[in-house]
Amino acid sequence: MIAYLIYSVFAVWGAMSQTTGTYYTCSFINSFASCDLFITDAYCGTNLVTYANKCEFSKAHCANQTIDLLHIGACTDADKNENTGAEGGTVIFDFFCTSLSHMNCPTDVSKVCGSDNRTYINSCEYEKSKCTHRSLHVVSYGDC
Numbered sequence: 616m617i618a619y620l621i622y623s624v625f626a627v628w629g630a631m632s633q634t635t636g637t638y639y640t641c642s643f644i645n646s647f648a649s650c651d652l653f654i655t656d657a658y659c660g661t662n663l664v665t666y667a668n669k670c671e672f673s674k675a676h677c678a679n680q681t682i683d684l685l686h687i688g689a690c691t692d693a694d695k696n697e698n699t700g701a702e703g704g705t706v707i708f709d710f711f712c713t714s715l716s717h718m719n720c721p722t723d724v725s726k727v728c729g730s731d732n733r734t735y736i737n738s739c740e741y742e743k744s745k746c747t748h749r750s751l752h753v754v755s756y757g758d759c
Contacts, residue, residue, distance in 0.1 A: 640704075640711040641677035650674065659690035661700055669710045676703035712746035715739075728759035 650670035657665050658672040661683045666672040676682045685700040720739035727741040728734055730752045735741035745751045 640673075640707050643711055643714070644670065644673045644677055644707060647674075656687065657689040658687055659685040659694060660703075661685050663690045663694055665689045669706065672703075673707040673710050676707055680704070708746075715743060715746060726757050728754045728757060730754050732759050734759045 647670060650668055653668045653670040656668050658669060659665055660672060660675060661681075662675075662679075663685075664675070664682075666675060672682075672684060680703065683700045683703040684706045685694055685697055720737060720743065723737055725737045726734050727738055729741055729744065730750070731744075731748065732754075733744075734757075735744065741751075741753070
């Protein structure tokens with residue numbers, strides 16, 4: 616079921632990946648009905664809300680992209696004067712990549728040509744590669 620859901624999200628994602636990963640990663644993250652299955656590890660957002668785990672933080676960032684990660688751990692009163700942190704899109708892309716790395720891609724063929732001049736069998740395999748090569752982008756759909 617998860618693999619089918621991932622493939623469905625890849626199918627609608629299309630050319631959005633050429634400019635941003637936010638649409639795709641948010642579609643993937645919002646597909647989780649509950650974040651209860653993920654490890655509890657507090658994350659403090661720049662909105663001074665403590666999130667139970669990276670999934671909860673990621674859903675909040677997808678709903679409001681001005682929310683970034685202030686730090687790992689619960690928010691405290693001392694955080695009111697803090698204004699630096701990690702960009703939320705980067706955090707959710709990391710969460711997306713960690714989740715994707717534990718899943719098998721579908722075997723359907725829908726070739727993607729990457730900027731590394733490599734032909735990927737489908738968007739899922741391309742995304743797995745993008746997780747380790749962040750500058751990778753789609754050149755075209757089909758063989759390189």
